[in-house]
Amino acid sequence: MPSRRSILKKAKAADLRPQAVDGSWLRKLLDRGRTFFRRPSRHGDQSVERHLELMARSVERCDWQAARDHALALGLLGEKLGDRGLVKKAGRGLRRLGGGNRAWQLIASSKQVPGRPEWDGNDLAGRSLAVERREGDLAIFLQFASLLGPVVAAADRCTVLVEPRLAPLYRRTYPALDVRPEAEGAAAVDADVFACFETLARHLWPDEPTARAPFVPLEPDRRLVAELRGAYLAHGPGPLIGFAWGSLNKSKDLPALDDWRALLGNLPGRFVSMQYGDVGPALSEFERWAPGRIIHDASVDQLSDMDRFAAQIAALDAVVTISNTGANLAGALGVPTVVLLDDGFRLSWPAFGETVATYPSVRLVRKGGRAWASAMREAGGRVAQTIGGAGDGS
Template sequence: MRRYTKAARTLFAGSKPHSVLELQAKADALIARRDWTGLEASINEMAIMADRSRNPELMQKAGQAFERLGNFARAAELRLTARRLRKGKNANEWTGENLGSDTLLIDLVEDDPRSLGRVIRHARLAGAAAAYAQSATIRAEPRLISILQRTFPKATVVPAQQDVIGDKHATFEDLAWVFGRDAEKLAADFVPLRADPGLVETFRKHYRSITDLPLVGLSWGSKSHTKDVPDFPEWARFIAQTQATFVSLQYGQIKPALRRLRNGNDARLIYDDSVDQMVDMDRFAAQVAALDAVVTISNTAAHLSGALGIPTIFLIDDNFQTAWPVIGDRTPWYPKGVVIRKEGRAWSVVLDEVGQRLSSILTTHSDAAC
């Protein structure tokens, strides 16, 4: 509270407060310099302005920044307030109390059904919330119903389009407020999603019939023009010098990309056309769970692998747009994952670091399996 009050005095001292554009420009400059201490102070000013002007969009932006900076409590507070300002406070909003015989409706529904990152990230919190009621229903995108139902058998999981009534209602923001304000506890309470064990074994046996090398999932590209990712020659070099057999986790029409990445050695990169994550997420989860490790940019494969508890290396660019941390190499959402950021380096240098970390992960995995 003392830091908040001091920042408020600074922000509103003098005859005219800073404008939103001025604060954003200041924040952008600090991000470019990777000055995270200065950025935290700047985002605090932004949050104060958002609070005083009751601006939900600015609150949301500040909340996202605070999460990347590791201040989960402030992030959860701002996002919950922003949602209440946008949609009004629901009289039936669940705030963490035991519900006894009352029913709980948990919404894991994104506005864009193609965007599953936040849904997957918050899924385990929905499972934790369901334990507070004798009857809990989780609404989710249809592709996720099977894996969520298997992981949380005491809840009823239904399609997002289905109308459900509950005595209490929980959203992403409510879940984060109740369970996600303490990063250490968030990591300690990690519960992995559970893939179909029969399918996992089937994939594992199939891939093991092809290679004796460690199996590493790989997702390399995105349709989003805002993401900075390694080019094909950099990925091809990484694949060629890594002692592993890679399994494509990439979505879309990828056969031209496969030719460039394999570079004449088809055995180094398996493409399994029996899996389509855009149609059957449960089968995709089983494929991922059959692997020894995963290397991926920020996308659905990253969130799913992390949520399954598979050792994962997340490659994160220098754009300040996602929930990945800017400090340290861990995220409490996925404690078995390693975050490697670009930090102004060439991607070839970053991939060299990925190779070193991957080697360590595979050695640890091999020792544990013995």
């Protein structure tokens, strides 16, 4: 498996201009997304196999209610059979399908560590709690950050193990939180009870929206936010709109650079690149469509300094981006954001609708079987509504 250092080195050097795809390649991509639930059952259980097959068919025809019903059934079967993998897969599917609190119950139970006391939602007064992700990508720390407030207030001491690049954001947002790098490991933390982030969601995000722990945006370095915003507005009047277009993930169907032409040409203000990698070739093309309005800040490197990247995003009036870490970070910061989604069944975002419960400021624009140019026009319209009366922002 490549080291994190080698992956970052590759990402920094990559020219991530999206490549055109032919119809057969795209069909294969969509097929992979729609077969998320197809898996051989190690139990040979016919009920499992039947629900897996019906689940896959439901996803393929976008029958989300039926897909949710089969995911619920798979969760119950996974619990009955003691199959943690099936429980996790059902929970992750339900999360995409509007499965409510049941999604968190299933994912949390699949992540429990044997022999370690898991928080059961009871009073934390006089007790210490340690929170960790256990597995999953960086987005987990962004999607669930709001849940730390209630437990920090309730526990005698709350420790959280985080990806080191996010430690400054966490410490600034929750000064009473004991933030430690993940490398230390939960085994080195002295706590009465433990929890993964989904355990927090299970107890603090019930089905009733009015009872949910409220969204709390992460707190960027405000001095740096003001510094970056001032530097960007020195290029000309705002609004400031962040954008990102490329990914190392070759399974994504992404808008071609030319699909950004109308969006860049029709919106006012400056466009700030949030893209990692070798952005030079793409920016040269964008500059032709929005001459003098493209900003690339080489002092911001999201791959090594997430805090400065967060300050850059917080300095913006709006963001329009493909699905990536920047989209999640913008949502966690509460910055108005439009996320462009292809038609794959992806785990990061809801399978339907335009809102995201964990990020109130995010709106989703789905390709929906259209040409990307049509989806980009919709995205441009949403950004225009968002920036509304935004001017120079000073």
